[in-house]
Amino acid sequence: MTVYWLMLVYFVAGALLIPANWQRTSNTSPFFWFGAITVVILIGFRYWIGGDWPQYERLFSFAGYASLSQIIFMGDPGYQILNWVVRHLGLEIWVVNLGCGAVYGIGLFKLARLQPNPWLAIAVAIPYLIIVVGMGYTRQSVALGFVMIGLAALMRGSTVVRYAAYIIIATLFHRSAIVMTVVLAAGHRSRFTNLLIGASVAYVLYDLIVSSAFPALSRNYLETGYEAQGAMVRVFMNFLPAAIFLLAPTRFGFDERELGIVRILAIAGLLFPILLFTVPSSAAVDRLALYISPLQMIILSRVPGSLIKEGFGKVIICAYAVAVQFVWLNFAQHARDWVPYRFWFLDTYGRGWFN
Numbered sequence: 001m002t003v004y005w006l007m008l009v010y011f012v013a014g015a016l017l018i019p020a021n022w023q024r025t026s027n028t029s030p031f032f033w034f035g036a037i038t039v040v041i042l043i044g045f046r047y048w049i050g051g052d053w054p055q056y057e058r059l060f061s062f063a064g065y066a067s068l069s070q071i072i073f074m075g076d077p078g079y080q081i082l083n084w085v086v087r088h089l090g091l092e093i094w095v096v097n098l099g100c101g102a103v104y105g106i107g108l109f110k111l112a113r114l115q116p117n118p119w120l121a122i123a124v125a126i127p128y129l130i131i132v133v134g135m136g137y138t139r140q141s142v143a144l145g146f147v148m149i150g151l152a153a154l155m156r157g158s159t160v161v162r163y164a165a166y167i168i169i170a171t172l173f174h175r176s177a178i179v180m181t182v183v184l185a186a187g188h189r190s191r192f193t194n195l196l197i198g199a200s201v202a203y204v205l206y207d208l209i210v211s212s213a214f215p216a217l218s219r220n221y222l223e224t225g226y227e228a229q230g231a232m233v234r235v236f237m238n239f240l241p242a243a244i245f246l247l248a249p250t251r252f253g254f255d256e257r258e259l260g261i262v263r264i265l266a267i268a269g270l271l272f273p274i275l276l277f278t279v280p281s282s283a284a285v286d287r288l289a290l291y292i293s294p295l296q297m298i299i300l301s302r303v304p305g306s307l308i309k310e311g312f313g314k315v316i317i318c319a320y321a322v323a324v325q326f327v328w329l330n331f332a333q334h335a336r337d338w339v340p341y342r343f344w345f346l347d348t349y350g351r352g353w354f355n
Contacts, residue, residue, distance in 0.1 A: 001329050003042065003341040008126045008325055010035055012318045014119035020305050022116045022253055032118060039122075040105035043134045044098030047342040050136030051334050060096065063087040078172030079139045094344045100142040100173075104134050107148030111294055112301075114155055116253065121301035123318055127325035128237065129293055131338065140290060143174035148294055151183065155258045160184050180291050183264055230332060231286040235272045237324070238292045241299035242269025244307070252302045265295045 014031065063071060063083040071080040079100075086095045108129065112121040122130075133141050150166030164184065170177035245252065245266045254262055272289045279285050300320070304313025329335050 001339055001341075004126075004131055004325065004329065004338075007035075007039065007042065007130070008123065008321065010038075011119050011123040011126060012321065015117055015123050015318055016314055018117070018119055020116035020120075020310060022305065028113055028118055035122070036105060036109045039108075039130060039134075040098075040101050042341075043101030043104065043130070045094055045344040046097065046135050047094075047344040049338055049342060050138075051337045052136065052138070053337075056096075056138055057093065059083055060087060060093045076139055076173055076175065078169065079142065079174075092344075097138060100138050100145070101134065103149075104141045104145035107145035107152070108134075110152040111148045112297060114152060115298060115301045116305065117301050117314070120304070120314060120317060121297040123321045124300045125297045127321055127328055128234070129297070131325070132328070133290065133293070135338065137290075140174045140176065140287065143170040143177040144291060144294075146170035146173070147177055147180050147291055150180075151261065151294065154183070155261055157257065176287055177291065179288050182268070183261055230334075231276060231282040231289075234286060234293075235276055235289050238269040238289055238295055239273055241295050242266040242292075244303065245295075245299045246270070248307065251306045252299065253306060262295070262298060265292055266299075268292050269295055 014035070018029075059074075059080070060083050063080065064087045066084070068081070068084060071077075071084045074080050082096055082099060086093075086099075108125060109118075109122070112118040112125070115121040133144065146166045146169050150163040150170075153166070154160070154163045164181070167177060167180050170180070242265070245262060249259060249263060249266075252262075269289075269292050272285060272292065275285045276282055300317050303317060304310045307313070308316070329339060
């Protein structure tokens with residue numbers, strides 16, 4: 001667990017020591033970027049981390065003797081093609097993980113830099129978004145990475161077309177990213193235009209990518225009532241910042257465009273607990289709710305200085321992040337798949353791993 005705790009302590013220290021900057025100017029130091037690069041390295045060079053690692057190993061192995069056409073029609077073509085290219089170059093799976101981790105890290109840190117205290121935003125993200133998602137859900141993490149890049153661009157004033165392009169790429173890595181077309185409703189002054197664009201993009205993505213796999217998805221997630229351990233806790237982790245934001249949306253320093261985007265994410269965060277009790281599969285709800293989880297870093301990192309005094313607020317939010325990580329690492333049923341942290345070049349060559 002040492003690696004995970006050192007990562008959290010590093011960003012908690014930065015959050016507590018560096019004052020927030022509400023002036024929308026760059027407030028990141030070389031120490032912040034050192035932490036960002038370290039996070040990407042830890043994600044990319046992990047070895048046998050996460051419950052899905054055996055499945056990723058099988059997909060990587062299959063890519064070595066499958067044709068490109070076979071790979072493309074297996075589903076999630078972006079990830080499968082990346083596997084195929086890396087395998088045929090004679091490289092190892094860590095190259096795939098590092099590429100996916102880089103995309104995820106870019107999205108995560110781009111979004112964090114838009115917050116008054118990016119150190120605090122990353123501290124909030126470490127227990128779940130970095131350790132669990134970044135190191136455990138390779139395909140969905142890279143999809144979420146593209147989503148976060150798109151959100152950051154949209155919040156900075158980019159066009160809905162650019163955001164839609166990021167969502168299309170994200171859907172190539174995990175079909176579930178199609179749900180984030182709903183954010184297009186906040187990206188244009190005309191709501192009718194937003195809805196038209198969102199509906200059009202969603203239909204095209206569904207028709208080209210999702211429809212062929214829908215029977216299997218329905219069978220695996222809905223008809224069998226597949227359950228995800230801890231789904232209630234993870235959905236509540238989105239519900240909390242969503243409720244805090246909607247109680248006082250104008251207190252967080254968002255401009256008009258940002259306010260519209262965050263409001264959509266927050267409303268979705270309130271709806272997912274209802275879906276958890278109405279949809280037969282908690283796993284389906286859990287995987288879709290993952291795309292709302294950036295709301296945690298966006299809102300919770302802004303609580304200090306907006307709703308409560310900055311100094312006390314940072315202590316509260318950092319304590320929350322520490323509590324989440326402690327509970328997950330020590331009591332979560334599947335935490336054993338993440339502990340101990342294993343580093344590729346140490347473990348694969350027989351020199352041990354970090355505890």
